[in-house]
Amino acid sequence: MPRTVAVGLDGSPESRAAAEWAAREAKLLGVPVKLVHVWEPVPEPMAQAPLLGAETHQHWTERVPREAAQGLRSRHPGVEVMTEQLPGHAGELLTKVAKESGLIVLGSRALGGLGGFMVGSIGMSVVAHAESPVVLVRADEQAADEHESDPAGVPSTATAFRPVVLGLDTAAPDDALIEFAFEAARRRGTSLRAVHAWYPPTYYAYAMPLDAELHASLAAGEATALADALRPWRHKYPDVEVVEDSHCGNAADALVAASAEASLVVVGRRVRRNPFGTHIGHVTHAVLHHGTAPVAVVAHG
Incomplete structure (x- = not known):
């Protein structure tokens, strides 16, 4: 903390x-x-x-x-x-x-x-x-922007917090990033929406568009990878409702879209030892410039 x-x-x-x-x-x-x-x-x-x-x-x-x-x-x-x-x-x-x-x-x-x-x-x-x-x-x-709308359709601090959105790379899930997002959701008493976007492997490029069976198989594998990455954190934070969102497409677009209904968006940045340049990654860069909720950038190895 x-x-x-x-x-x-x-x-x-x-x-x-x-x-x-x-x-x-x-x-x-x-x-x-x-x-x-x-x-x-x-x-x-x-x-x-x-x-x-x-x-x-x-x-x-x-x-x-x-x-x-x-x-x-x-x-x-x-x-x-x-x-x-x-x-x-x-x-x-x-x-x-x-x-x-x-x-x-x-x-x-x-x-x-x-x-x-x-x-x-x-x-x-x-x-x-x-x-x-x-x-x-x-x-x-505004404070109300982080909360759900009231019966009149107006965001209000009297209503519950909107979900915390986590952008997660299942190929290299980082503990510091995931913990920050779960803690933020726990403090707010709200759910955590874990967003994972993926593309078919490059060797499928010549088979595009994918047939329905192959696409379903790939989607199931990616959804399983997301569930596996989050499983220990579900046990550690049993009071935090987790929504797993895995779909084929661009990660930056998915996170920017999710930010419209979020109280906070949590994304990562790999630590670079090179002192020159702004090494934040294209997904995080896009969310910083186009997201519509507060964005937390968590550095990790």
């Missing part, structure tokens, strides 16, 4: 939405939430300017986390809220904060009517390099 739920805060609408999500998650976890405000030091010539002296700069950099913390304390009584200010490069420092806290939440801009996320360079850098889970939250994300 994370020691704190950290948030990268810069005062933008997306970072405020991330802070709200983090406070709700911190309450579920029973840990503090830490608002981390990273600011680039002002170059010396600018710091000496009459309208941007050291005292003025300090006032504005302290105001962002102070006001955000006050708002969270009033809206989320019982949740301990801490603040931290760090000077330097945001991507590097927030990656370090993620390691220290065990979980970090970042905001991303929504893509308007198209849905999905617009993930900035800082967010992508943290996702690509942090070895602790990173959660991306859209600017327009």
